[in-house]
Amino acid sequence: MPNRHQHSFLTLEETATDRRFAMPYLKTFDFAGDYINASHSRLIAKIHDTGMIDLGIEGWLLPADALKLYELVYFSGGDVLELGTYKGLSTSIAAKASFDANLNNIVVTIDLSNDMLKSARHNLRRRPGAERVHYFAVDGGKAVRDLGQANRVFDFVFIDHSHAYEHVYDVCRSLHQVVKPGAFCLFHDFNDPRNAAADAPEYGVYQGVCDGLDRDVFEFWGIYGCTGLFRRIA
Numbered sequence: 573m574p575n576r577h578q579h580s581f582l583t584l585e586e587t588a589t590d591r592r593f594a595m596p597y598l599k600t601f602d603f604a605g606d607y608i609n610a611s612h613s614r615l616i617a618k619i620h621d622t623g624m625i626d627l628g629i630e631g632w633l634l635p636a637d638a639l640k641l642y643e644l645v646y647f648s649g650g651d652v653l654e655l656g657t658y659k660g661l662s663t664s665i666a667a668k669a670s671f672d673a674n675l676n677n678i679v680v681t682i683d684l685s686n687d688m689l690k691s692a693r694h695n696l697r698r699r700p701g702a703e704r705v706h707y708f709a710v711d712g713g714k715a716v717r718d719l720g721q722a723n724r725v726f727d728f729v730f731i732d733h734s735h736a737y738e739h740v741y742d743v744c745r746s747l748h749q750v751v752k753p754g755a756f757c758l759f760h761d762f763n764d765p766r767n768a769a770a771d772a773p774e775y776g777v778y779q780g781v782c783d784g785l786d787r788d789v790f791e792f793w794g795i796y797g798c799t800g801l802f803r804r805i806a
């Protein structure tokens with residue numbers, strides 16, 4: 573039975589103080605020891621001055637974000653959807669976790685920018701699991717609606733595309749169409765302090781998630797680093 577950390581919930585006001593480095597990685601799934609395997613622990617072996625992980629691909633994942641992403645893909649049992657590819661940092665973790673768990677799956681990654689997808693494809697070449705990654709240039713909200721209409725469902729979804737309220741809200745309104753019952757979805761930048769800042773109107777991830785997700789369908793499961801975890805319960 574997975575472990576829920578509902579006590580880690582933060583109000584929007586609480587996220588205004590930067591607590592991203594104070595929200596530790598905690599296990600959702602039960603496994604022996606602190607890490608699933610050596611690959612899991614190696615995610616945080618090298619850290620930039622900024623506090624972000626360094627896997628040789630540009631990106632902005634905190635140690636807790638990376639550990640949680642790997643864990644959720646590893647135990648997902650199936651297909652993964654990612655919104656927001658950028659240079660492929662999170663994609664490489666999803667591919668590696670899928671490979672390490674010996675999943676017979678695919679990783680669908682979505683980005684508005686063809687240039688980013690090209691760059692990610694280049695960065696992932698020869699990395700474990702790269703052959704299972706499929707790249708699509710499309711808006712995140714449209715991708716979710718199109719996949720839903722095609723009855724394409726996933727065992728885990730990582731949402732890290734736009735920081736704008738309307739884009740996150742848009743995705744959240746149709747997310748139930750692509751997340752299998754019981755599966756998890758992880759929102760990056762959920763508790764980024766800029767969401768609550770009056771001088772950063774372009775940030776509204778927390779508000780987009782809280783307004784957009786139907787709480788009869790998605791349950792809050794925890795905050796780790798700057799990620800917010802939700803589970804489809806109905």
Ligand SMILES: C[S@@+](CC[C@H](N)C(=O)[O-])C[C@H]1O[C@@H](n2cnc3c(N)ncnc32)[C@H](O)[C@@H]1O
Nearest residue numbers: 631656657658661662683684711712732733734
């Ligand atoms: C924060 S970066 C993703 C970082 C990546 N997940 C990683 O770990 O390195 C956000 C990406 O989302 C893309 N993006 C922005 N708005 C989008 C939208 N509406 N739909 C799809 N992708 C979008 C941007 O082009 C950018 O590459």
